[in-house]
Amino acid sequence: MTLSTAFTEMFGVRHPIALAPMGGSAGGALAAAVCRGGGLGLLGGAFGDPQWLAREAPIVAATGLPWGVGFLTWGIDRAAVELGLSLGPKAVMLSFGDPAPYAELVRQAGALLILQVTDLEEARQAVDTGADVIVAQGTESGGHGAAHGRSTLPFVPAVVDLVAPVPVLAAGGIADGRGVAAALVLGAAGALVGTRFQATTEALADPSITKAIVEGRGQDTERSTVLDVARGSAWPARYPARTLGHPYLDRWRGREAELAADDRALREYQDDVASGAIPPLPVWAGEAVDLINDLPSAQDLVAAMAVQAEEALHRAGRR
Helix, strand or coil: CCCCCHHHHHHCCCCCEEECCCCCCCCHHHHHHHHHCCCEEEEEEECCCHHHHHHHHHHHHCCCCCEEEEEEHHHCCHHHHHHHHHCCCCEEEEECCCCHHHHHHHHHCCCEEEEEECCHHHHHHHHHHCCCEEEEECCCCCEECCCCCCCHHHHHHHHHHHHCCCCEEEECCCCCHHHHHHHHHCCCCEEEECHHHHCCCCCCCCHHHHHHHHHCCHHHCEEECHHHHHCCCCCCCCCCEEECCCHHHHHHCCCHHHHHCCHHHHHHHHHHHHHCCCCCCCCECCHHHHHCCCCCCHHHHHHHHHHHHHHHHHHCCCC
């Protein structure tokens, strides 16, 4: 069973489903499983750590299937993109920052350029930069996103209309085949899925993280910069992160500037991590976390999502 779209045709994959390149979670095994399931696996290249990429990229490359690598645009340099391209990906995805300095480098290597956007101005810039695919990220998404973005439902069709004929992937709040079907109905050519793939057997995530996701509720997620400040992360403040609840959120909500200036509080955070009082990383999770209640193989999950999407579209009279 397949759903053919501009995205599946462009990448030669069976299903219009892509793995979000989550830093720390989307390693080679997870990307490979998504590829084998018929989707597009994207490595979470983050800041372009050479040792991490050298270890993880061969795992997905060994599938012989199309795959890609994603980077955090604000935190990389030309060398990181060159290294990623040297590993032979079908695509490079850039998120959160100005992709213009790297676009020509990707094109010259013969790879496809995927750009994630969080507002319409970024979408216009992505077209001007020559994106082959644009990811429209709604505010329901887990992890980092726009402080003043828009929800997936109204944002995706607005981007689709603005950037046509460039294919769009919907992202944010999609955790099963019904979400994929909804993305297609909105005019997208597929869906980029993050949180759901964190809770799989192949994800590079601590068991405490996956347990929290399986047990989590969407109403308990919150977008904030508190945890980036507490852990000394250099993430730009314009991109707060959606996470599950956390003691430091409760303690410092609305007091980010005060926290940043409190050396003692910052040391306490590190001490709490070291003692195990709080998890080593925040639990990045989107609003669709309620739909996640198991830990399947990502390969099986992609196929199941595709079947569910097909059935949903049939019920809606779209197929």
